[in-house]
Amino acid sequence: MLKAREAVQKLDAYLSPLAGRPGLRLDLNENTAGCSPRVLARLRELTTNEVGYYREREPMEAAVAAHLGLTASEVLLTNGADEAIHLLCETFLEPGDEALLVVPGFTMYDILAGATGARIVEVPAGNDFQFPFQELAAKISPRTRLIAIANPNNPTGTVAASAELLEIARRATDAAVLIDEAYFEFYGQTLLGEWRSALPNLFVARTFSKAYGMAGLRIGMLAGNDEHISLARRVTSPFNVNAVALACLPAALADDEYVRQYVDQVRKGRESLRNELLRWGIQSWESHANFVLAKIGAAHEAFVEGMERRGVLVRDRSRDRGCEGCVRISIGKLEDTARLLGALRATLAEIGITEAAAK
Numbered sequence: 001m002l003k004a005r006e007a008v009q010k011l012d013a014y015l016s017p018l019a020g021r022p023g024l025r026l027d028l029n030e031n032t033a034g035c036s037p038r039v040l041a042r043l044r045e046l047t048t049n050e051v052g053y054y055r056e057r058e059p060m061e062a063a064v065a066a067h068l069g070l071t072a073s074e075v076l077l078t079n080g081a082d083e084a085i086h087l088l089c090e091t092f093l094e095p096g097d098e099a100l101l102v103v104p105g106f107t108m109y110d111i112l113a114g115a116t117g118a119r120i121v122e123v124p125a126g127n128d129f130q131f132p133f134q135e136l137a138a139k140i141s142p143r144t145r146l147i148a149i150a151n152p153n154n155p156t157g158t159v160a161a162s163a164e165l166l167e168i169a170r171r172a173t174d175a176a177v178l179i180d181e182a183y184f185e186f187y188g189q190t191l192l193g194e195w196r197s198a199l200p201n202l203f204v205a206r207t208f209s210k211a212y213g214m215a216g217l218r219i220g221m222l223a224g225n226d227e228h229i230s231l232a233r234r235v236t237s238p239f240n241v242n243a244v245a246l247a248c249l250p251a252a253l254a255d256d257e258y259v260r261q262y263v264d265q266v267r268k269g270r271e272s273l274r275n276e277l278l279r280w281g282i283q284s285w286e287s288h289a290n291f292v293l294a295k296i297g298a299a300h301e302a303f304v305e306g307m308e309r310r311g312v313l314v315r316d317r318s319r320d321r322g323c324e325g326c327v328r329i330s331i332g333k334l335e336d337t338a339r340l341l342g343a344l345r346a347t348l349a350e351i352g353i354t355e356a357a358a359k
Helices: 001-016 037-043 047-054 057-066 080-092 105-114 133-139 162-171 228-231 241-255 256-279 300-309 336-350
Strands: 077-079 098-103 119-124 143-151 176-178 204-206 220-224 291-295 326-328
Touching: 047 098, 047 204, 047 241, 057 204, 057 241, 077 080, 077 143, 077 162, 077 228, 080 105, 080 143, 080 176, 080 204, 080 220, 098 105, 105 143, 119 133, 119 162, 143 162, 204 228, 220 228, 256 291, 256 336, 300 326, 300 336
Parallel strands: 098 119, 098 143, 143 176, 176 204
Antiparallel strands: 077 220, 204 220, 291 326
């Protein structure tokens, strides 16, 4: 009960800054363009029975698998990537087991793994948030049952080399090794299918919330070795993915051009934001995701508040380990990036940061 209570408290702390605020939402890494027009058209075509009846996910698992070059038995659709993480924790963790997490990282790993009663072992990232390969490998023990790694990482946007991730999986033979590829489309490198290379303990999570713009429909995916995926299926509700999301997913998969164009806008906006921050002498880190982590410093709270007054929401991540004074800023459509940059310049000037501060 104590572990569960701690998990609830962490979740409340995670969600409380996010509730009910109007403005351009650049605080949750969403797609500011929304979903593909094809998805919206499919939504408008839904019949009463499509909404009123339960819908099996298995046909769409086969479709997603074919789209990704996998088999249906290697794919489990989930209620967002969060459920994929949750199912992996419930499948492989018991009280007293150890879960290795790189910090800073995605908060839900800590919350969901900790709720099982497992012991959380944090491994700090290296200088400039480099992936701590040697330190993480050294922490693997006979009690390690889960290692969760976001690649690209959230909130830093940094990445780990594929070779290092595969080596972690080779060394942690008794653990499930999750590579969370929520931001894959903005990065382009994947470990999908690598479990076939004598690494049955390797899993990959994906989401349709980011590049596909379907966050409100809550649909994600856990992929891995078919035998291990079958274990996760045993703790999955038979109708865990809602009928509307399943009905719209084929339209999303069919519109590769929409995703490609949006990703291109994000990459251009990401570069524009980092260049603007540099002009003001503000440190940021090279990002391979749809956001940038910026070190505002002691004025980080005033910066977040000033941006909100100008109608732009950004995420204060200064409580994350190693992120003191840092703010995470999502990137969206080019016109949204232009609005972001205007608000950023006005806010920085307001809190006393000048371009002359650049070093």
